Amino acid sequence: xxxxxxxxxxLRVAIIGSGPAGFYTVSNFLKHEDMVVEMDMYERLPTPFGxxxxxxxxxxxxxxxxxxGYDKSANVSxxxxxxxxxxxxxxxxxxxxxxxxxxxxxxxxxxDRSLGIPGEDLKGSHSATDFVAWxxxxxxxxxxxxxxxxxxxxxxxxxxxxxxxARILCKTPDELGATDMADYAVEAxxxxxxxxxxxxxxxxPAQAAFTPPEIREMGELEDADVHVPRxxxxxxxxxxxxxxxxxxxxxxxxVQAIQEYAQRETQGKNKxxxxxxxxxxxxxxxxxxxxxxxxxxxxxxxxxxxxxxxxARPTEQTETLPVGLVFRSVGYRxxxxxxxxxxxxxxxxxxxxxxxxxxxxxxxxxxYVAGWIKRGPSGVIGTNKVDAKDTxxxxxxxxxxxxxxxxxxxxxxxxxxxxRSRQPDLVTYSDWRKIDEVELExxxxxxxxxxxxxxxxxxLSVLER
Numbered sequence: 001x002x003x004x005x006x007x008x009x010x011l012r013v014a015i016i017g018s019g020p021a022g023f024y025t026v027s028n029f030l031k032h033e034d035m036v037v038e039m040d041m042y043e044r045l046p047t048p049f050g051x052x053x054x055x056x057x058x059x060x061x062x063x064x065x066x067x068x069g070y071d072k073s074a075n076v077s078x079x080x081x082x083x084x085x086x087x088x089x090x091x092x093x094x095x096x097x098x099x100x101x102x103x104x105x106x107x108x109x110x111x112d113r114s115l116g117i118p119g120e121d122l123k124g125s126h127s128a129t130d131f132v133a134w135x136x137x138x139x140x141x142x143x144x145x146x147x148x149x150x151x152x153x154x155x156x157x158x159x160x161x162x163x164x165x166a167r168i169l170c171k172t173p174d175e176l177g178a179t180d181m182a183d184y185a186v187e188a189x190x191x192x193x194x195x196x197x198x199x200x201x202x203x204x205p206a207q208a209a210f211t212p213p214e215i216r217e218m219g220e221l222e223d224a225d226v227h228v229p230r231x232x233x234x235x236x237x238x239x240x241x242x243x244x245x246x247x248x249x250x251x252x253x254x255v256q257a258i259q260e261y262a263q264r265e266t267q268g269k270n271k272x273x274x275x276x277x278x279x280x281x282x283x284x285x286x287x288x289x290x291x292x293x294x295x296x297x298x299x300x301x302x303x304x305x306x307x308x309x310x311x312a313r314p315t316e317q318t319e320t321l322p323v324g325l326v327f328r329s330v331g332y333r334x335x336x337x338x339x340x341x342x343x344x345x346x347x348x349x350x351x352x353x354x355x356x357x358x359x360x361x362x363x364x365x366x367x368y369v370a371g372w373i374k375r376g377p378s379g380v381i382g383t384n385k386v387d388a389k390d391t392x393x394x395x396x397x398x399x400x401x402x403x404x405x406x407x408x409x410x411x412x413x414x415x416x417x418x419x420r421s422r423q424p425d426l427v428t429y430s431d432w433r434k435i436d437e438v439e440l441e442x443x444x445x446x447x448x449x450x451x452x453x454x455x456x457x458x459x460l461s462v463l464e465r
Contacts (some may be wrong), residue, residue, distance in 0.1 A: 004101065004399055005035040010078075011399050012410055014096045016087045016337075017106035018043040019050020020381050021371025023070040024388035025104055026079055032396055038078050040100075040415055044086040045139060046427040046459040047435065048074070050108060052381065054138040057164040058179035059171070061449050066381055074429050082419050083427030084456065088338040090422040099415040101404035102366050102395055105340065105349060105356075106388075109332040109372040113347075115156060119284030120328075123147075124292035128155065128165050128329035135168060135189075137182030137454040147291075148192040150324025154295050156281055157329030158201035159209040163218065165327055166197050170224035170271050180449040196272045197224075198321060202280040202300055203312045204232075205258040206239040211380075212253035219261065224271035226261045232277040233262035236302045242310050278302070278312060284326055295321045332377040340367065349373050354391025355398070366405040368395055425460055435462050 002008030013029070015022050018041050029037045047053055049067050056063045074081060085091065087107075096103045112127040114120060124147055133141040153169060155162045168176070173190040201208060208215070218226050235243070235255065243251050261275065278300040285294040297319055300312035333347025341358045343350045349369045350357045356367040370391045371384050379387075398404060409415075419426055427435075435453065442451035453459050 004402065004404065005037070005396075007036050009410075010036045010038045010412075011102070011404075012100040012407060012415075013037055013039045013395070014100040014103045014415075015039055015041040015106060016103065017041075017050065017108065017371070017373075018048040018081065018083070019106060019108055019371065020052060020066065020070075020384040021106035021108070021374075021388055022050070022104075023048075023073055024385045025106060025370055025392060026073040026076075027069070028385075028389045028392040029396075030073065030076065032392070035396055035399065036078075038412055040080045040082055042085050042087055042091065043081065043083045046084045046432070046456060048081060048083065048429070048432060054133055054136045056136075056381075057132075057168065058136060058181040059167070059175070060164075061180070063381065079429075080416070081427075081429035081432065083429075083432060084425050084460075085419055085423050091419065093339040095418065097366070097405045098408045099410070099418065100407055101399065101410075102368060103405075104354075104368040104370055104391065104395065105337060105373055106370045107334065107337065107373045109347065109377040110335045111333055111347075112328060113331040113333055115281055115328050115330060117281055117283055119286055119292070122284055122286040122292050123290055124150070124324055125284055125326045126328070128157065128161050128327040129332065131165055131327055132161060135181050135185035137185070137452040139455050139459075142182065142184070142454040146188070147325060148188060148194055150292075151193055152196040152198070152321070152323040153194050153325040153327070154198045154200060154281070154321055154323040155327045155329060156200050157209075157331075158199065158203070158207075158277075159329060160211060160214050162199055162327075162329040163210045163214045165329065166199050166273055167218060167221065169194050169197050170221050170273050172223050175222055178448060180443065180452060182452055182454050184454070194325075195270065196274065198323065199273070199275045200279050200281065200297065201275075201277050203310070204235065204239050204277050204302055205255045206235055206243045206251050207310060208251075208254050208258070208277075210254065212250055212257065215254055215257045218273060218275075219257070219264075221269075221271075221273070223269045224273050225266045225269045226264065226273045226275065227266065228258055228262040228275045228277075230262045232279075233259045238302050238304055238310060280312070280314060281326075282314075282318070285320070292324055292326055293322070295323050295326060297321060332372070334373040346376065348376055354394045365398075365403050427459070427463070431463050435459055438462050 005011045279297045283296040287293040298314045299317040336342040356364045370388045439450040
């Protein structure tokens with residue numbers, strides 16, 4: 001048989017997940033012109049692009065233009081998309097080992113970390129991830145209910161997701177109506193009674209995880225004033241010294257924006273966005289109906305641990321915020337996959353340079369990871385390009401060394417036949433393009449970027465099956 005990675009014996013790769021990490025795996029393989037590779041991408045949903053479609057804020061359309069590059073990768077003859085096909089249900093690891101030389105998991109970090117405080121399970125206490133997926137029209141979350149009849153909301157966390165949720169809650173119906181947000185979410189938010197939104201961070205402005213463009217944008221809201229308590233906007237000595245020593249320009253810009261908001265006079269807008277620092281929730285309080293009615297928070301102070309890291313420790317000063325809805329956004333973690341090692345403490349698949357290992361560190365030949373399931377939820381969309389490059393380098397190196405699966409059936413049509421036998425409602429990339437065009441046309445009719453389908457039967461109905 002011809003050498004692996006040649007025209008006579010192409011390297012066959014299965015990619016599980018169609019978000020940025022999955023598509024950057026494709027584009028990085030295409031750069032290896034000395035390696036002939038056939039790639040099949042498996043996606044549980046009928047639609048590609050992962051969090052670019054279902055996680056990027058609907059009012060941030062410019063960030064979604066990365067899909068043009070993904071579409072270019074999908075257009076090569078060596079790529080196929082198997083949408084509406086779930087790993088662990090329609091295909092299992094043993095199936096993939098029979099049809100491919102290598103498998104790479106790019107499944108992201110799909111669940112959120114908990115606060116670990118009393119009252120977290122009350123009605124009205126939610127993951128920010130769930131809310132984001134809901135308003136973005138993710139089919140798994142289209143039937144979720146969020147009670148927007150309360151006047152005040154608390155969002156716990158200081159990252160971009162927390163800021164996104166706050167911004168969406170503070171925007172006017174007209175602002176939201178110009179996005180590709182799910183129709184049901186636009187309608188629900190149109191009738192929202194929310195007037196006050198708190199963003200709560202346990203550390204100070206210098207440690208905030210949001211980016212300067214995100215925090216600056218908050219000051220441009222049409223009908224919401226932004227307020228930061230002046231004492232909480234000021235930097236303590238430890239934070240100032242650490243920021244100056246690190247030379248972190250983003251931190252400097254964040255602090256500047258926060259301190260400007262602290263000096264800003266209110267303009268009498270209908271909604272108030274209050275950003276708090278150095279506070280942590282210690283209890284979510286419920287009413288006699290088991291619903292969120294308030295949140296108890298404790299004031300913190302900046303400290304340095306024995307390893308020199310800046311952190312926050314609680315004081316004895318507490319206060320109670322009257323809120324009827326809570327969103328936690330304090331970090332995300334991966335979900336275990338059938339037959340694949342998983343590090344519960346890290347929320348990732350253990351690996352070395354993308355090569356999956358068991359918990360003892362032994363490499364599992366032929367199995368790889370990329371993206372958040374590999375490194376944890378860090379970085380921006382583009383970070384996945386470098387991350388995928390690292391893994392693809394390992395995959396190419398292993399392929400050249402013969403460290404792969406030995407598939408029984410390596411013909412390009414064999415895997416397709418298997419998938420169609422397991423999932424007759426397979427969605428190909430050409431099928432996705434039909435769905436995409438219908439959504440875009442619906443958007444043009446409504447003067448919006450697109451109008452999304454939000455359940456699987458509607459996606460499939462476009463394909464006239």
